[in-house]
Amino acid sequence: MDARCSTPSRAESRIREKPYATRPEIPDAGGARREDDQGVQEMLLTGRGGEGVVLASQLLADTFARAGYWVQSFPEFKAERRGAPISAFLRWDAEEPIRRRYKVRECDVLVAISVAPPPAESVAKLRPGGLLLVNREARFPHRGDYRIAHVPGSRIARSNGILSAEGRPMGNVAVLGAAVRLLLPDGLGCLEDAIRARMGAALAEPNVLAAREGYRLCARQHTVAADTPYEPEPAAARPPLPLFAASVTDTRINHTGSWSLERPVILDACNVCGLCALFCPEGAMRRVDGAMAIDLLYCKGCGICKVVCPVKNAIALEEVPV
Ligand code: SF4
Ligand code: SF4
Secondary structure (H helix, E strand, O other): OOHHHOOOOHHHHHHHHOOOOOOOOOOOOOOOOOOOOOOOEEEEEEEEEOOOHHHHHHHHHHHHHHOOOEEEEEEEOOOOOEOOEEEEEEEEEOOOOOOOOOOOOOEEEEEEOOOOOOOHHHHOOEEEEEEEEEEOOOOOOEEOOEEEEEEOHHHHHHHOOOEOOOOOEOOHHHHHHHHHHHHOOOOHHHHHHHHHHHOOHHHHHHHHHHHHHHHHHOEEEOOOOOOEEOOOOOOOOOOOOOOOOOOHHHHHHOOHHHHOOEEEEEOOOOOOOOHHHHHOOOOOEEEEOOEEEEOOOOOOOOOHHHHHOOOOOOEEEEEOOO
16 A cells, blocks of 8 residues: 555545455445445536646545545547547446446536636536636636535646646646545545656656645635626527538538637747648638638637747747636
């Protein structure tokens, strides 16, 4: 047993009973199998492609497994990838193997990896009494039949130099530190071990520090009078869908700019080579009158244009206020 996973607690006894390397056998059909799987806890993680949502779900699954739980984790991708809304699911159970084999429809815990507010339709999936964990510097000014906690994941990531290829802070592991504090308070050592097992030494150490800071800076919030229910924005009027879903028209009415947390800004050093336009997955860039133009209706803020640009300081990403 790893001493860092151990304190005199319920989690400790589980670790002793079910060490990582020797899981209990799955009981056969004639054994004392429970009639239901009421002990399963379900988590939905949301964010954008490129923010490490899937990695976060896998690291947390490994953390729970190291602490002796049965786990299950899988992501859901839509047609879009980098920059697009992404979900990942995690289930854990202290006593029994998990037999549910479908995506999480309702959850006990919702973890928003993005700094953007979690999608209202995801918040609506929280079960009464559930937990919402958000990556935010300040409190989330809403209320509902669930508890709320927040952690400054992006600030922690930036201060530890954990940045994406586009220079964006990757707050996923700091948010995991907060999630472990809320769900498995004795499991920080297990999370650290999961991080080290997954990442090389150079990457692991700043991430371990970020996990510890997330654990430390996680704050539960209390409802105040000014808090409001969190409801979806009224849907913008959209033209009717064409009869056949796969068409150019469909793509055009999908205003992916509404997903954007960041937007590119072309700087003076740009030599208008057009490489960014070639790689932009949304076709949102083009040359116009000897300069690069960006269509913000479709730019989803994925940052690929910045990654592929061969010219230093020709393009930057700026945050879109949320
Ligand atoms: S790739 Fe860089 S230099 Fe080339 S057009 Fe795009 S921003 Fe300008
Ligand atoms: S313009 Fe840049 S950030 Fe926007 S969608 Fe295209 S590649 Fe992504």
